[in-house]
Amino acid sequence: MGDAIPMSDYTTIVARVAQMMSILLYLNHVIACFFFATSKLTEGEKTWTDEYLLTTKHWTDQYAVALHWSLTQFTPASMDVQPQNSVERCYAISVVIFALVGFSYVVGDISSCLTQLRNMSETSSKEFRKLRNFMRMHKVPRQLALRVTKFAEHAYSKQVKAMPMSKVTLLSLVSEQLLGELTFEMNKPHLIIHPLFENMEHNATLVLQRICTKALVTKQLAHNDFLFVAGEQATYMHFLSSGMLLYKKGDTHKEYVQANEDWVTETALWLQSWELLGTAEALGESVIVSIDADIFLHVVESSSNSLIRMVQMYARRFAVWLNELPLHELSDVIQGDLVTDKIRSFIPETLVRSASGSTPT
Incomplete structure (x- = not known):
């Protein structure tokens, strides 16, 4: 159940306590039943x-006394019921030893x-106390200190719930391919909104897993907060996994920019x-998933020739489309709901089939 139901550390520990209490109660139930049975064996x-005039009582009264006796064998508490033969x-001795x-x-x-x-x-x-002391010692303006503390509280609570991969020590022992599969499954919903990555999921899954392992930054x-400002050089392609950008x-x-719908600065990959x-x-x-352009190109260059040709063809068509746009329509943001079909048309279908192992027509 713990593996099937996503639970925080706090919930897991509380569930463990409840489990041990249930085991303890079940053991006492069994011991109480056997204690009652001893009265029928002699x-x-x-x-x-x-001795305690219980033979004429209802079975629920007899069970309650037996369960009470059982519980006292596990705790320092005592009661007046004692063995008589x-x-x-x-x-009773065997129960005490157990x-x-x-x-x-x-x-x-x-x-x-x-x-x-x-x-x-x-x-x-302790950590938040240290943060407040730091702000006070360095005389950080009250408004800024409040913003920093508020965001730290949000980020800390989110980290506790989400548990980033860097916090799971055992993942360092996992093979590169398994780690790629894991990283890909975690980030797939944010990436496959782009038609190119959607195609790569079906036709070049291993390459996309390597991109997720090596080129992805969260x-x-x-x-x-600013993701970027005008005049900077684009080095990452960005997807928004939660929140909103203006x-x-x-x-x-x-x-x-809507989460899991639009993407930003795709030009960093192709220009x-x-x-x-x-x-x-x-x-x-907001949470941003970014692809490092240099590492992305390095991973693609190490893949099959058919996939390289497909990406090259896509990049050329994307650049041509970009050059044809009027100057006032140029933007760093691509609205997925408006241009997804146009972007999909840049992907050469014959090379896609070739990359997946079929014979190109």
Whole structure:
């Protein structure tokens, strides 16, 4: 269940405590049932049900007394019900011996879980206390300090929930191909909105996995943070995985970049030099998935000849389309809902089939 249901560290630890408590209650239920059974195994001898006048009581009363007795064998608590014959006494001794080990194990596990919960709370409190002290010592303006702290709280809570790959030590032991598959599956929804990457998913999956492993960079932006400003050189192609960007070009041109719908600065992949025409600013906390242009080209150059030809043909057609646009229509943002079909037409179908292993027509 823990593998099937996505849970935070806090929820996992609480679930572990609940699991150990359930095991403890189930064991006590079984022990109570056997304790009640001992009163039926000794014919002619005095039993605990006789001694405490329980033989005429309803079975629920008898079970409650037996369960109470069972629980006291695992804890320092006591009760007035005691074994009355040798069979009951031997059973009680065996339960006490078992409880010495079983109870210690269960209590130790629960204590360990509670200690982890306490440590998690103390760690976050300590780090945020250090951050506030840092702001105060360096006399950071109050408004800026508030923005930094607020974003740090947001980023910390998101990191705890999402758990980035860098925090999982065991992933360093995984093979490059498996790591590529994992990274690709995590980022696929953001990339395949672009027709070229959608085609590569079906026809050059391994190459796309290598791109995800080597060329992909994830960054977070706080509200009003800039992704880029006009006049800079484009070196990354950007996808928005969450949040929203406001793109401004000049005094009048504005565009909104939607998550998993639009993409930004694709020109960085295909042109030797592209000076950014406008400024992209985050509206609220946003997460950006970026592809390093140089590493992307290096990975593609190491792939099959058919895939290289396909990408070259796409790049030429994209550049021709860009040159044909009027100057006032040029933008660093590509609105996926408007031009996806046009972008898809740049992909040569025959080379796509060839890259996937079919015979080109």
